[in-house]
Amino acid sequence: MRIGFFLKEALRSMRRNPIPSFAAMASVLVTLLVLGVFIPVVQMTTGAANDVRDKVVLDVYLTRDATDAQAERVRELLADRTAHVASVDFVSKEAAYKRERERNPEAYELLGSNPLPDTFRVTPDDPDNIGAIRDALAPATPSGKRTVVDPAIDEVKNRKEETDKILTATSVVKLTMALLCGLLVLASALLVSNTIRLSLFSRRREVEVMKLVGATDWFIRWPFVLEGVILGALGGLLAILLLAVGKIAFIDPLAADFALISAPDTMPLSVLALLLMLAAVAVSALGSGLSLRRFLKV
């Protein structure tokens, strides 16, 4: 009875203020659309960045004319006399050539000969120790360049720098998007709250009468809160629908055709939908709650 009464009151109020109601719903809808796109994108970039981070290795390139004996000497150096080394893989120039040619046959066809040196792929015991290994193998000279500890080593290349760049870039992207999302959530909470305030303001006489006949604050408040929640839920539902349509129409065929990105796991649409719905309801309940606090003080 009670809930039915409150629900009826909320619907009555929505019927009487259709335009502000629509505006509130639309703002929730837009916010959720952005959130719905943003969450999987962040998950993907985070996943990709983590992949890169896991693959942190140090490449030790030997000189092109290094002999097998020299290679053996460098292996010994790496495996036994350098700290923080977890494992060492040898990639011979032939193996490297074969793999690269498979990946890019035309370019290597043009080259004719094998330009690749033998390489040791050094995995550090911890990605953060990679700098230490590098410094041990190729200490920096006072002039700022690097020398090598063994004449057979041509160059020590550190992929951490690239990794760092990727990580920085993704974190910047994430931060900006999070900021944007925060602003949008705030904007839509304010809009919902404003809508409710408008509908309350147009009925402040009514609220006064309600108080005079002995309605408790919550009795007056519930229909308004429900109004906000219904608007939010409606907006959320529409947003989820649009997202689902977008996913089925655009993302799914793309993913099938191009194996889009390495596709790190994103949450399934159902979980995302649930999350968005919760956000919608929370935002609008917050919105209506905010506006009511001030109005009920007599």
Added chain:
Amino acid sequence: MAATEQPSRAGGGAPLPRRAPAGPPVVELRNVSKRYEGGDVGLENASLTVNRGEFVFIVGHSGSGKSTLMRLLIKETDISEGTMRVAGRDLADIGRRKVPYYRRNIGMVFQDFKLLPNRTVYDNVAYALQVTGGGRRDIREKVPDILRLTGLSTKLHNYPDQLSGGEQQRVAVARAFVNHPPLLLADEPTGNLDPETSIGIMQLLYRINRTGTTVVVATHDVAMVDQMRRRVIELQRGRVVRDQAGARYAGNEPNTAELGAILQEHLET
């Protein structure tokens, strides 16, 4: 509780003795002062007592403190000094959260009716019951009853703006009385109405009073007050300057119809 009149008392040519007050007085003010921010005086050292079942007029010019008294009684504002009791309960002890529950024991009628414009007559009256958690059956029983009492049976589904002023005020009275509160307050209930219609409202209040409800009416309609011959409390600049028991009509207490006739008679002369 059925809203029927108590039987007219038979016999005894002399003015009827006052009903013996049962229990604590319904309204009791002791040296009450109310000052508004900015120094305006609402009430100044006012003391008065209203017993159960009384019909009391509060008169005075505008600004004399009538409305302040009404607002204090429904605890819309708080007093500055003194003590104020309603049905034996000190109003200072009622916390903000308890005010709604307190107000349910008081019916209130205003000069400007204060009806909910987007609800029908029926829903307006029903709202007072819904607020108190009254069930659907409760509403279906009481609302038609009270609307019959106030003579609005044919207007159930009209909206307030489709009614005359007198009818709107009847709806307001019905809403105030649907819970059968022990105390009914009316602040200038006839202020916006023509004399003819005012009589109808006064009759209605009188009828409600005869069911045992205490009725306090603030008004500046002196002619009406004189003819009703009830107790009159006059306020002037917040002070009680007159508290006069009504010189009752000789013979039996008039019933509602008779009262109407008396008032009508005076209107015509």
